[in-house]
Amino acid sequence: MTTATVILILVVVVALAFDFTNGFHDTANAMATSIATGALTPKVAVALSGALNLVGAFLSVEVALTVTNAVIKIQNSDGTPKPELLDGGGSDLLLIVLAGLIGGITWNLLTWLLGLPSSSSHALFGGLIGAALAGLGTSGVNWNGDGSKIDGVVGKVILPALMxxxxxxxxxxxxxxxxxxITAGVAQRFTENGFRWGQIGSASLVSLAHGTNDAQKTMGVITLGLIASGHWTDPENIPFWVKAACAIAIASGTYLGGWRIIRTLGKGLVEIASPQGMAAEGASGAVILISSHLGLALSTTHVATGSILGSGVGKPGATVRWRVAGRMVAAWLITLPAAGLVGAITWYVADLLGGGLLGAIVITAFLAAAAASMYLHSKKTPIHPGNVNDEWDTPAQQPTAA
Structure with missing residues (x-):
């Protein structure tokens, strides 16, 4: 077995681990409001969301192709592969992808620990960009496609993040x-009960949409690794086994439930009622599905948070906790550079060790140690299905930084 093949195996395993963290990090995007209003019980909500993420992952590949082609320049302007990325059986590019994944996972786990709904997507892109800059320089990042249209990182990642x-x-x-x-004058108990049923449908739509957008990002990363190692030659298609593996990984993570972030989105931003929840979920589902069709790798977390804040603004007399929202926005602003910094440092560490297999093993071991440390730290302030809906002002049950 060659060095490149062993590193490819590490890339696939770590990519699926990222997909798993993406699942439990982003469960809140679909189900936080339904859990907060009582439309669904916590465990039923995450089970439903996991099943629909699994289905959604098979519905499209446009976002996956964006990840494969729009971040790291793997081709010259004439469409031929860059030979410098394929030296040593592609191990150089594989090491960049591995370091980028480690940057993304590290930021995902840290923000989960703090209960901050930051973007898994931008953590991944930040990690990849940082590792590519460290390993290849500025010319290694596909900033704006071929220049004939808004594409690449700017058009497919940054603009959707802002808009x-x-x-x-x-x-x-x-x-x-x-x-x-429209419902003014209708008894509140009728509107609440009716909209709770509507929330089940709208939350299901968001879960399906999440699968079509977020699961594909890991598909694109694994396909990039397969291209680097010579196991796949078509950058415009995704192998079926990659689709299946990523779908199962994100669905499993979603079923686990990211209770810390579910609590922040469901209780921390707005004291949400069922009509607001249905409006927020409907807006999120529509925006995510349209973006997936266009191949825009947007953040479902940004969309869901924007929708929930919008539902608070749109309800007369509602209270929005802008301080909590401010912490989220701060996390959004530093996600790309922070994950990029981790990705770059991780690549440099691997490079100092001579790159290759030793470097790949050491940085993967670092990731495992960091993940274990954050998991153990989370046990100090446990959030679980039994307390996820408690009043937000209960200090003992708040995530560390919420």
């Missing part, structure tokens, strides 16, 4: 205002 939460927030605010306007 999607604003669009989702406006749609949710208008939807919430209309809902309360």
């Amino acid at each position: 999607s939460p604003i669009i989702a927030g406006v749609v949710a605010a208008v939807g919430t205002w209309l809902v309360y306007r």
Whole structure:
């Protein structure tokens, strides 16, 4: 077995681990409001979300192809592969991908520990960009495609990151205002019960949409690794086994439930009622599905948070905890550079060890140690299905930084 093949195996394993963390980190995007309003019990919500993430992962590959082609430049301008990335059987590119994944997972776990709904997508992209800059320089990152259109990191990642939460927030605010306007004078118990049923449908839509967008990002990373090692030659298609493995990984993570982030989104931003929840979830699902169709690798976390804030703005008399929202926005702003820094440092460590297999093993061991440390630390302030819906002002049950 060659060095490149062993590193490829590490890349596949670590990529699926990222997909798993993506699942439990982002369960809140679909189910936090339904759990908060009582439309679904916590365990039923995460089971339903996991099943629909599994289905959604098979519905499209546009986002996966964006990840494969839009971050690291693997081709010259004439479409031929870059030979410098394929030296040693592609181990150089594989090491960059591995370091990028480690940057993404580290940031995902840290923000989960703190209960901050940051973007798994941008953690991944940040890690890959940082590792690519460290290993290849600025020319190794596909900043803006071929220049003929807005593409690459700018068009497919940064612009959607800026626009999607604003669009989702406006749609949710208008939807919430209309809902309360239309149902004015109807007994509250009827509107709450009816909209709880509606929430089940809208939350299911978001879960399906999440599978079509987020699971594909890991598909794209694994395909990039397969191309680097010569096991796959078509950058415009994804192997079926990659689709299946990523779908199962993200569904499993979703079923685990990221209770710390579910609590922050469901109880920390807005004291949400069922009509608001349905409007927020409907806005999120529509924005995510349209973006998946267009191949835009947006953050489902940004979309869901924008929608929930919009639902608070749109409900007359609602209280929005802007301080909590401010912490989230701060986490959003530093996600790309922070994950990028970890990715770059990780690549440098591997390179100092001569790159190759030894470097890959050492940085993977670092990831395992960091993950274990954060998991053990989370036990000091446990959040679980039994307390996820407790009042937000209960100090003992708050995530570390919420």
